[in-house]
Amino acid sequence: AQSVTQLGSHVSVSEGALVLLRCNYSSSVPPYLFWYVQYPNQGLQLLLKYTSAATLVKGINGFEAEFKKSETSFHLTKPSAHMRDAAEYFCAVSGAGSYQLTFGKGTKLSVIP
Amino acid sequence: NAGVMQNPRHLVRRRGQEARLRCSPMKGHSHVYWYRQLPEEGLKFMVYLQKENIIDESGMPKERFSAEFPKEGPSILRIQQVVRGDSAAYFCASSPTGTATYEQYFGPGTRLTVT
Numbered sequence: 001a002q003s004v005t006q007l008g009s010h011v012s013v014s015e016g017a018l019v020l021l022r023c024n025y026s027s028s029v030p031p032y033l034f035w036y037v038q039y040p041n042q043g044l045q046l047l048l049k050y051t052s053a054a055t056l057v058k059g060i061n062g063f064e065a066e067f068k069k070s071e072t073s074f075h076l077t078k079p080s081a082h083m084r085d086a087a088e089y090f091c092a093v094s095g096a097g098s099y100q101l102t103f104g105k106g107t108k109l110s111v112i113p
Numbered sequence: 114n115a116g117v118m119q120n121p122r123h124l125v126r127r128r129g130q131e132a133r134l135r136c137s138p139m140k141g142h143s144h145v146y147w148y149r150q151l152p153e154e155g156l157k158f159m160v161y162l163q164k165e166n167i168i169d170e171s172g173m174p175k176e177r178f179s180a181e182f183p184k185e186g187p188s189i190l191r192i193q194q195v196v197r198g199d200s201a202a203y204f205c206a207s208s209p210t211g212t213a214t215y216e217q218y219f220g221p222g223t224r225l226t227v228t
Binding site: 004009034036041042043044045046049090092099100101102103104105106 | 117119144146148153154155156157158161169172204206208216217218219220221222224
């Protein structure tokens with residue numbers, strides 16, 4: 001069984017500041033990990049994914065995430081926030097070879113001008 | 114290459130009516146997944162289908178909900194005799210294969226409101 005915990009349902013940062021969105025997972029098998037972004041009234045767009053290759057994963061729009069097995073974490077970061085980054089972000093986990101994604105409850109990111 | 118298409122985008126039904134949600138996967142994708150997003154919640158897996166086959170429906174409510182993916186045409190999620198608790202956003206995703214090696218591409222969702 002897998003589960004995902006996203007710490008902080010709302011995060012606010014100033015434009016140009018560091019973005020850090022936290023995700024911890026539990027999985028009984030080697031995990032595949034994903035970050036998705038959802039803009040208002042839209043579907044989910046994949047930002048990046050970890051599938052057991054490099055532990056530091058770079059995604060679109062300047063985002064990256066680091067897989068830390070010892071901490072069971074996959075936190076999402078971006079060095080400098082833009083106004084267009086305001087959205088809801090979801091962390092998801094799947095077991096290797098599985099197809100079913102288990103999502104966290106999401107973190108709404110607000111960017112203050 | 115068009116993305117995953119879902120229609121309608123918004124659907125209003127009265128209690129007791131039927132809701133039909135459609136999903137056309139990306140071209141070349143033969144694996145379809147349905148997820149439900151309740152307010153303030155993440156997405157929850159409902160069902161996984163391939164053409165003419167239900168592979169895993171472990172996330173589907175036992176009653177009133179059904180899904181199909183016919184040989185021709187879109188995948189359909191059907192909710193009979195809707196209740197207020199069915200109000201949610203329903204997302205369809207597709208992938209070229211049935212493992213997480215390939216990411217799932219999500220459609221824009223259908224927002225169902227039951228009055």
